[in-house]
């Protein structure tokens with residue numbers, strides 16, 4: 001790895017973060033010799049907790065009990081970085097799957113899902129009025145993080161393979177010009193959701209990732225790789241992550257168990273260059289101390305029971321479940337929306353991103369007239385770098401509604417679009433009449 005000045009990616013507020021002494025002592029105590037006597041920690045005595053054991057039964061009928069010392073650990077404070085046995089598992093998992101160059105330069109931390117890792121990272125890097133690069137459209141949860149920071153979101157246009165490298169270069173050259181003229185700062189971070197992206201369903205192929213990575217090296221940009229759908233792709237091969245390509249140490253990668261095991265357990269992990277992860281750890285420690293240990297213990301048990309290969313084959317089954325739903329939804333769209341809309345077949349995930357023809361803005365159509373017909377879709381504005389501009393895209397989710405409901409929704413949407421065309425026609429006609437009269 002080259003010598004990146006990571007201080008450049010830590011803003012003034014984050015640079016002032018310092019670890020709390022008590023948390024440092026908890027870390028040492030956890031990893032120290034067992035005969036160490038501690039009168040230092042302010043942790044409660046778990047003898048006072050009312051839980052005797054927690055029984056977990058899996059859908060395949062197998063069971064495990066969390067009891068004794070394991071339960072005591074599950075109910076107690078732990079070092080912020082995570083429950084050490086789970087941390088060991090996710091490190092092995094990450095090394096096996098991504099095998100990033102320069103493994104020793106990274107550190108990992110357990111998070112409350114991707115969203116948690118994303119907000120900690122962006123809040124570490126971004127200052128008010130900074131610019132940030134995103135794929136356009138992009139995950140709306142990211143906008144929720146950066147909006148209060150007053151960040152200038154630069155959306156990079158995409159084709160079916162994700163962001164277009166030349167558009168990224170053009171945007172960066174524009175920023176450079178503006179910066180050199182004294183009016184701005186270069187973006188320090190690019191947020192990407194590379195596999196089966198929410199909302200577009202696109203996956204960035206490896207060659208394109210290499211090109212994007214090189215550009216980020218040239219312009220000194222951290223890639224925030226939020227890969228929440230990494231295990232939910234419908235491709236023949238597992239995509240190669242940006243982390244796997246990270247020769248310089250400029251990728252922070254987020255993994256999430258939300259889409260494949262449970263969203264309510266709030267479990268994910270973050271890997272990145274040590275100095276940056278240390279700062280994120282202090283932030284997490286000051287906000288929530290650490291992620292729920294009970295959730296972490298449940299996941300560690302799954303790792304032990306199923307092993308890495310068992311987990312991966314479970315994830316494959318989950319992906320197969322969504323794939324059937326995708327195929328069904330696309331078939332419904334072929335049947336009801338042909339000629340009214342245009343779409344790409346998503347490469348994974350839970351969403352279809354599609355364009356409505358003959359309607360320039362779908363917002364009112366969906367959120368006023370659509371809701372009255374008892375169908376809900378998300379208007380595309382929600383995912384655009386410029387959410388104020390008119391948008392004729394819709395995001396449809398095929399994850400949870402029954403197949404019958406999906407078909408009905410698509411049929412009703414077709415009716416809604418036809419009515420919208422009539423409404424627009426009438427508006428145009430009356431405008432023309434007004435013009436003739438006046």
Ligand SMILES: Cc1ncc(COP(=O)(O)O)c(C=O)c1O
Nearest residue numbers: 113114115139193198228256258
């Ligand atoms: C792209 C993307 N990132 C992150 C998240 C949040 O995931 P988590 O539950 O792991 O915080 C979502 C959830 O919808 C998502 O679509």
